Amino acid sequence: MAKKTTKNYRSKIAETVHEGVSGMHQLGLVDKKTMREFDLRCLTAVDDLSASDIQALREREGVSQAVLARCLNLTTGQISQLERGAKNARGATLKLLCLIEQKGLEVVL
Numbered sequence: 475m476a477k478k479t480t481k482n483y484r485s486k487i488a489e490t491v492h493e494g495v496s497g498m499h500q501l502g503l504v505d506k507k508t509m510r511e512f513d514l515r516c517l518t519a520v521d522d523l524s525a526s527d528i529q530a531l532r533e534r535e536g537v538s539q540a541v542l543a544r545c546l547n548l549t550t551g552q553i554s555q556l557e558r559g560a561k562n563a564r565g566a567t568l569k570l571l572c573l574i575e576q577k578g579l580e581v582v583l
Contacts, residue, residue, distance in 0.1 A: 483516055492516035520572050525559035528571060532557070535579040545582050546570055 483489035495512045498504040504512075523531070532542045532553075539553040546553075546567055555561040563571055573581050 488516040520569050523563055523568065523571055523575070525557050527575075528553075528563065529557040531571065531575050535574065537579065542579075545574075545579065 483492060492512055495504055495509065499506075499509045532539065535542070537545075539557070540550045542548075543550045543553045548567065552561070556563055556567075570582055
């Protein structure tokens with residue numbers, strides 16, 4: 475039996491379409507290239523966020539740097555560096571910030 479992974483979809487419709495196409499892929503009816511295209515269309519996008527975007531996002535959510543740091547499993551100093559532009563958000567941190575931007579802080583609580 476295949477291991478099920480958690481994926482974050484753009485919408486409930488995108489999730490349904492993606493699951494259908496994924497099933498067709500498992501049956502050999504959809505090739506890998508088409509499956510990757512559906513992944514890109516259905517899963518949440520990760521866009522670069524500027525320092526001011528990150529600060530505005532935190533302020534929009536009404537939390538301190540310490541609270542945001544705790545939600546992202548970072549230090550307050552790392553949040554400060556992101557907001558000053560001394561470092562850029564990458565990987566899982568960037569993905570979580572994009573999810574917070576799209577759906578609010580409660581998605582990571």
